[in-house]
Amino acid sequence: xxxxxxxxxxxxxxxxxxxVLNCSFTDSAIYNLQWFRQDPGKGLTSLLLIQSSQREQTSxxxxxxxxxxxxxxxxxxxxxxPGDSATYLCAVSAAGNKLTFGGGTRVLVKP
Amino acid sequence: DAGxxxxxxxxxxxxxxxxxxxxxxxxxHKSVSWYQQVLGQGPQFIFQYYEKEERGRGNFPDRxxxxxxxxxxxxxxxxxxxLGDSALYLCASSLDPxxxxxxxxxxxxxxxxxxx
Numbered sequence: 001x002x003x004x005x006x007x008x009x010x011x012x013x014x015x016x017x018x019x020v021l022n023c024s025f026t027d028s029a030i031y032n033l034q035w036f037r038q039d040p041g042k043g044l045t046s047l048l049l050i051q052s053s054q055r056e057q058t059s060x061x062x063x064x065x066x067x068x069x070x071x072x073x074x075x076x077x078x079x080x081x082p083g084d085s086a087t088y089l090c091a092v093s094a095a096g097n098k099l100t101f102g103g104g105t106r107v108l109v110k111p
Numbered sequence: 112d113a114g115x116x117x118x119x120x121x122x123x124x125x126x127x128x129x130x131x132x133x134x135x136x137x138x139x140h141k142s143v144s145w146y147q148q149v150l151g152q153g154p155q156f157i158f159q160y161y162e163k164e165e166r167g168r169g170n171f172p173d174r175x176x177x178x179x180x181x182x183x184x185x186x187x188x189x190x191x192x193x194l195g196d197s198a199l200y201l202c203a204s205s206l207d208p209x210x211x212x213x214x215x216x217x218x219x220x221x222x223x224x225x226x227x
Contacts, residue, residue: 004153034215043115043201044154044218089153097205098144098167099216101153 002027004092006102014110019077021105023090028068030092035064035075038087038104047088048075080109113138115204115219123225124192132187132222136204142166143185144216145177146201154201160185161207197226 003026013019023033032051036044048057050066050073057064061078077084087106091099116135124130136143142161146154159167160179174190183204189196200223203216 006153032214036218041199041223043220044203046215046217049215091153097142097214097216098156098159098169099146099154099203100156101146103151103153 002030002092002094002100004090004100004102006088006090006105008105009103010106010108012108012110013080015080015082017080017109019075019080019084019107019109021075021077021088021090021107023073023075023102025071025073025092025100027092027094028071030068030094031097032093033064033066033073034091034093034099035062035073036089036091038089040087044089080107082109082111085109115202115217117200117202117219117222119222120220121223121225123227125227126192126194128192128226129188129190130192130224132189132200132202132224133184134187134202134204134219135184136202137217140204140206140217141183142205142207143179143183144203144205145185145187146203147171148199148201148221149195150198157187192226194226197224199223 035047048064063076087104089104091101144159145157148154156169158177163179179185199221202219
């Protein structure tokens with residue numbers, strides 16, 4: 001059974017600092033790994049998708065890496081802004097496209 | 112193009128009642144999945160439907176059921192509500208559930224259910 005863990009559960013940084021969010025999964029037989037953003041009480045917004053054959057993906061200030069053999073992914077957010085405050089969720093997809101989510105990391109960027 | 116839509120946005124029910132939640136996928140998407148997100152936790156997979164057939168079911172009791180209509184919209188039904196069913200219910204759509212590595216799922220805004 002796939003299990004996804006995100007550490008830390010919460011993170012508070014001053015504006016301008018780089019953010020590093022970690023995600024680990026137990027079963028390396030995945031199709032892809034996705035990072036989502038969730039604002040309080042809202043749905044999920046997809047940030048980055050890394051296919052199982054890829055090592056990293058970049059979009060603007062966001063960079064996500066994937067090490068499938070060790071079951072780890074890291075999301076980097078450069079030069080954080082107060083608008084980056086949200087919960088960040090990682091999810092892995094196996095056959096059938098069912099997503100297994102981690103518990104999320106709640107991020108607060110202080111002005 | 113409209114994204115995934117869900118209705119209602121909020122709902123309050125009492126224990127023992129029944130609830131129906133609705134989802135319309137992105138135009139052209141034929142697969143709909145349902146997830147339950149309890150406060151402070153990540154979403155948990157409930158069901159996946161494709162072309163009106165159930166393709167996957169998570170570890171939820173039989174009180175939970177769903178169906179998909181010919182226009183690919185979907186309903187999630189929960190009977191005999193319990194306090195623990197209070198959660199944000201998320202619907203996600205995708206082209207098909209074959210699990211192609213480049214394919215993402217698109218989530219709706221969710222329905223917040225409170226059971227008193």
